[in-house]
Amino acid sequence: MDRGNRGITIRGNSAQIAFTYQGVRCRETLPIPPTKTAQKELALKLQSIKYEIKIGTFDYLKHFPFSKKAKELRKTRPDRYTIGEGLKSWLQRNQSRFQTSTLQDYNSAIYHHLIPAFGEITIAELTANMIKEWLNNLPRSNKRKSNVLTPLRQMYDEMYHDEIIDKNPLERVKNLPTQSREPKPFTQEEVTKILNELTGQEKNLIQFAFWSGLRTSELIALRWQDVDLEQNRIFVKTACVRGQLKETKTKSGKREVTLQPQAREALLNQQTYTEKLNDTVFHDPRTNNSWKDDQPIRKNVWTPALKKAGIEYRNPYQTRHTFASTLLSRGENPLWVAQQMGHKDWGQIIKIYGQWIPPSR
Structure with missing residues (x-):
């Protein structure tokens, strides 16, 4: 019940004080002992709050640090909000x-x-x-x-x-400069040496990587339903990042890729292993499941093959660079190569692979 002080309501061992702040009626409950001294102190507190509001020095957080409204107000106080x-x-x-x-x-x-x-x-x-x-x-x-x-x-x-x-x-604070991925494509002799160190599904995966230009995330997300051997093409629609399937990052990334003979051969060899499963094309032979990301490929397939072949380590992304440089070196149209790679325009191809484009005759 109200004990006579306007804006103060006593309820047993607690009291609610009410005041208007920034045009909003605020109510806060405080624990107080049921004594006249405590009630007088509460009246003085309310009087102090109203005076601080009047002169513009009121700090809601200081008076009521644990209230819900105070927590909301913290977000508008950069000197208090961490x-x-x-x-x-x-x-x-x-x-x-x-x-x-x-x-x-x-x-x-x-x-x-x-x-x-x-x-x-x-x-x-x-x-x-x-x-x-x-x-x-x-x-x-x-x-x-x-x-x-x-x-x-x-x-x-x-x-x-x-x-x-x-x-x-x-x-x-500017973003720090980053080094572009300098293409270090493999020679055809190196490609042969690497593939000679691989067998079965692992060989099919890496051979297809060298001759399709797909990113690893696109390789492991490729499904048999997106393979059209009759028309000698595949459709790149999805990527697998950290075990999660998602659409390709850009609109141009969603594309149709013409199968090079070596890529087609890898798919034909892979049919024996996974086509009947009606799932992703490439599986990890150690688990008989789809690859979840590039880490086990890098650790269990790629790195050991390069080591056995006696070839200096380069990351798996260089299979993509090898694909692009090979096509361009034999005179393929840069615009077509850009489309096969999933680039938005051929400017990126010129920038990255210009040294492999033969001079026009």
Whole structure:
């Protein structure tokens, strides 16, 4: 029941005080002993709150740090809201927009890198120099460093556009330069040596990789229903990233690829193993299941084959470079090669593989 002080309601061992802040009627419950002294102190507290609101110094968080409204107001206080809280809230709000693989990357960046480094710092405290110093000491590639910063960039950008902060320190932190994947294609002699060290499904997989130009994620997602041997073609529609099937990254990535004779041969040899399963074309012979990602291929198939063949290690992506350089060297139209590779235009082909394009006659 109300004990006479306007804005204060006593209920047993607690009291509710009410006041208007920023045009909103606010009510907060506090535990107090049932004594007149406690009630007088509460009346003084309410009087102090109203005075602070009047002169513009009221700090909701200071008076009621555990209230739901205070927690909501923290988000508008960059001097109180921590980067850790902000990143968790940003990820929760936006997670439905992301592909599974992207969400996994952001979770890793936030919980393994950003929160350990900046989680306890308030939004307002972060400076461009702090980020640069941290990046300088982070033992990761420049590309990975840029990827790690992405959730932090997006969170600060969102807060800036919502006018919660009036400056964004990330605007003064440029992404670090990355080295492009310099093509180091294999010679046909090296290709033969590598394939000679492989048998069965493993040989079929690598032979097809060399002669189709598909990315590893596209190779392991290729299904028999997307293979058209009668018309000598395949349809690249999906990619498998970390065990998750998804559509190709770009519109141009969804494409029709003409089968080179060696790629066709690999598919014909693979039919014995998996065609009747009506599933993905290439399976891991150790598990008799589809490949989940490129790691077991790299570890169990690719690296041992190169070692046995006595060939210097290059990553599996070089099979794609080998495909492109081989077609271009024999005079195929760069625009057609670009389409086979899933590039948006042939400018990328010229940029990456220009040295393999014969001069026009």
